[in-house]
Amino acid sequence: MHDARVSLGAESDLERLFEAEAKRIWRGLVAYTGDREVASDAMAEAFAQALARGDELRSPQRWVWRSAFRIAAGELKRRGRDQPMIESGYEMPDPPLDLIGALAKLSPKQRAALILRHYAGYSTGEIAQMLGSTAATVRVHLSQGRRRLRRLMEGNRG
Amino acid sequence: MADLDQLFEKLDRLDTALSWQDVKRRQPGPPPSDPERLRKILIAALALAVAAAGIFLALRAFVFAQGRPASLPLPSATSDVRPSPSPPPRGWVRHTDEAGVSIDTPADWTFNNDPVPALVEPAMLFAVGTGPVPTGGDCAPSPAIDGMPPDGALFVLQEYGSVQVPETGQHQPYEFRSRPDHFDLGPLLGPFECFGVEAHDVLFQDGGRFFQVFAMFGPDAPDSLRQEVEQSLDTLSVDPRPEDAQPLAECQAGKWTACPEAAWVYQVINEGQVSYLGHRGDEAILGIVGKRSFAIWTTSSLEDLPSVGCSSVADIRVCEVGDRLVWEAQGLLVWIEPAPSPYDSLRSTPGLPAGAGLERLVRASQRVRLAQP
Numbered sequence: 001m002h003d004a005r006v007s008l009g010a011e012s013d014l015e016r017l018f019e020a021e022a023k024r025i026w027r028g029l030v031a032y033t034g035d036r037e038v039a040s041d042a043m044a045e046a047f048a049q050a051l052a053r054g055d056e057l058r059s060p061q062r063w064v065w066r067s068a069f070r071i072a073a074g075e076l077k078r079r080g081r082d083q084p085m086i087e088s089g090y091e092m093p094d095p096p097l098d099l100i101g102a103l104a105k106l107s108p109k110q111r112a113a114l115i116l117r118h119y120a121g122y123s124t125g126e127i128a129q130m131l132g133s134t135a136a137t138v139r140v141h142l143s144q145g146r147r148r149l150r151r152l153m154e155g156n157r158g
Numbered sequence: 159m160a161d162l163d164q165l166f167e168k169l170d171r172l173d174t175a176l177s178w179q180d181v182k183r184r185q186p187g188p189p190p191s192d193p194e195r196l197r198k199i200l201i202a203a204l205a206l207a208v209a210a211a212g213i214f215l216a217l218r219a220f221v222f223a224q225g226r227p228a229s230l231p232l233p234s235a236t237s238d239v240r241p242s243p244s245p246p247p248r249g250w251v252r253h254t255d256e257a258g259v260s261i262d263t264p265a266d267w268t269f270n271n272d273p274v275p276a277l278v279e280p281a282m283l284f285a286v287g288t289g290p291v292p293t294g295g296d297c298a299p300s301p302a303i304d305g306m307p308p309d310g311a312l313f314v315l316q317e318y319g320s321v322q323v324p325e326t327g328q329h330q331p332y333e334f335r336s337r338p339d340h341f342d343l344g345p346l347l348g349p350f351e352c353f354g355v356e357a358h359d360v361l362f363q364d365g366g367r368f369f370q371v372f373a374m375f376g377p378d379a380p381d382s383l384r385q386e387v388e389q390s391l392d393t394l395s396v397d398p399r400p401e402d403a404q405p406l407a408e409c410q411a412g413k414w415t416a417c418p419e420a421a422w423v424y425q426v427i428n429e430g431q432v433s434y435l436g437h438r439g440d441e442a443i444l445g446i447v448g449k450r451s452f453a454i455w456t457t458s459s460l461e462d463l464p465s466v467g468c469s470s471v472a473d474i475r476v477c478e479v480g481d482r483l484v485w486e487a488q489g490l491l492v493w494i495e496p497a498p499s500p501y502d503s504l505r506s507t508p509g510l511p512a513g514a515g516l517e518r519l520v521r522a523s524q525r526v527r528l529a530q531p
Contacts, residue, residue: 013433015178016449020503022176027169036174043176048186056356058347066351096168119166125279129351134276134296146162153165 014051017060022047025068028115032108033072034100042072065120066130069112076108102152110145113138246393255283257317258397263390273299273314280316280370286390287312288383297352306376311383313373313391330437331405332420334363336529341391343373343384360391363421365398366405413440419456419490422528426492427454430522432515435499444497447519450509453497456490463491472520483510487523494519 022043029039046068050060057063103111109131116127124142128135246252246262253269254260263269263286273285274295285291285299288310292301299314306312318329343358350357350372358373373387401407409417415437427434427445435444435451442453463486468477476485482495496508511519 016505018176018178018181020501020505023174024503026174026176027172030172031166031169040174040176044181044184045186047181048184051181052186056347056349058350058359062351096171099165099168114162115166118162119169128297132296132351132354135279149162149165 011051014047014060017064018047021061021064024120025065028065028119029068029072031096031100031103031115031119032069032111033076034104038072038075042068042075045071062122062126062130065116065122069116069130073108073112098153102149105152106145106148107141109133110141110148113141114145114149117142252393253284253286257281257283259283259315259317260393260395261286261315261390262393264386267390270299270302273302277316280318283315283317285312285314298350298354300354303353303355303374306374308376309378309380309383310376311373311379311387313371313387315394316370316372318368318370329361329368331363331368331408331416332424332437332443334361334368335421335425336418337362337364337394337396338529339392341371341388343371343388363405364394364396366401366403367396367399369396414442414455415440418529422488422490422526423454423456423492425526426487426519426522429526430515430519432511432519435501435504438497442497444500446499446504446506447511447515449506450511450515451497451499451504451506452494452508452510454492454494456492459486459489459491472517472524474520474524476516476520481510483516485520485523487520488526488528490528492523 025046026039026043029042030036033039033042046064049067050057050064103114106114112131113127116122116130117124122130124135124138127133128138131138133141249265250262251265252260252262253271255271261269261284266288268287268289268291270285270287270291270293271283273291273293274282274297275293276295277297282299285302287302287306289307289312290302290305291299291312292305293299294301295303299312302312341360343360345358346356347359348356350359353372353374355374358371360371360373362369362371371391373384375383398404405416406418414420420443423443424434427443432445432447435446437443438453442455444451444453446452463475463484464477464479467479468475470476471485474485474487476483482493484491484493486492494510496510498508499506510516
């Protein structure tokens with residue numbers, strides 16, 4: 001997946017990135033944290049930091065995804081739980097609670113790798129850079145995470 | 159994995175109200191910490207402690223016990239200094255990497271020909287530092303970066319072996335400009351995901367091979383050090399790929415995106431502050447200005463520009479041909495036409511850049527030199 005390389009330094013370009021990507025990032029973060037508040041906060045903070053960096057960012061899209069996930073991971077840790085808290089009471093029909101619940105049972109790295117691969121569409125190489133890991137390690141996280149997630153989802157259906 | 163892609167699509171049911179104004183009003187906190195980095199620092203510290211203990215024991219056994227200085231072998235990082243056929247500048251030495259790349263550096267700099275063994279693609283061919291350059295790190299020479307002296311410099315050369323392979327190669331051939339006569343490190347960018355620090359980033363191709371230099375400087379590094387690093391990079395010598403395996407062969411076979419002209423267009427759109435959207439087949443690069451997305455490519459300038467439908471943009475004659483625009487630059491004809499963005503999530507419509515956007519593009523096309531292979 002290529003970054004839509006945002007014209008450097010322009011606030012309006014970041015705003016456009018926000019319009020195009022913010023909801024997807026937020027949804028990915030909800031899946032990662034199980035908490036809408038943490039997701040909203042992490043996403044807003046990542047964009048605010050990107051805004052403060054101005055022209056420095058070479059790939060703002062990837063940078064924001066990565067920073068938002070790091071901020072969210074930090075917040076989960078601060079609250080003393082690596083596993084997400086599953087919120088109920090989403091004000092919508094048929095929320096994907098089964099998926100979020102199953103993801104919550106994976107390790108944080110498996111969870112992040114799966115969301116970035118299957119929801120955000122990043123390649124293993126890009127995910128490795130975003131998670132500060134190697135492509136080989138990410139492939140292991142993906143493989144184990146996929147197997148476990150499938151098993152958990154089948155269990156939900158049964 | 160289509161089943162999982164479909165499964166994750168369920169997340170699209172989640173909805174919330176998000177406001178850009180909230181982001182703008184927000185006071186950003188400190189940058190997010192990298193838990194991996196702390197772990198790496200601890201591992202590096204432990205490795206250093208073990209190494210120091212090992213050296214102490216070796217010295218005690220061989221030096222102090224025998225009462226005379228031992229002749230310790232040179233560290234492997236500097237063991238492949240070879241005599242040069244055309245000598246490097248006085249006080250400099252030539253290092254040759256196993257991958258057929260050589261570089262001259264001041265003799266007191268450290269050369270490590272395998273700084274990050276864990277990194278497979280791109281491969282880090284070598285790292286050079288004014289201070290120590292220990293081996294280690296997952297995707298960057300983290301111990302060397304952490305140990306860089308405040309007035310020092312560190313640079314690395316990476317080679318991409320899988321350019322164009324979508325799963326692992328994140329780059330296209332045209333993103334690598336032809337090797338310049340003189341390296342200019344350009345602006346400080348980043349911080350980069352792997353390196354965790356700001357760095358100068360130079361992509362280039364030489365002999366049909368694709369390289370990337372990352373150069374980092376300590377906060378107290380003098381300006382002259384940057385010049386020395388650029389001078390060192392100017393001495394890079396690369397064993398070329400066989401001619402039939404070079405991108406030029408693909409270019410001659412009709413693949414425009416493998417041609418030097420495509421690398422030039424890529425530089426032009428970056429200089430012209432056009433956002434890059436990838437490419438359309440083998441024939442054009444895609445860009446966007448404002449919300450208008452378009453394709454841009456070149457042809458040889460054997461044909462004349464039309465005599466009607468032309469206007470002056472940045473003192474250059476730009477002509478309309480159907481729904482296309484065309485102008486002359488660097489002995490080429492530059493063409494643009496409306497084209498859809500490949501990204502559904504990007505709100506854009508096919509259209510031609512106008513006003514200041516077009517002017518930036520035309521000016522950049524006159525400014526950026528087309529390097530001949």
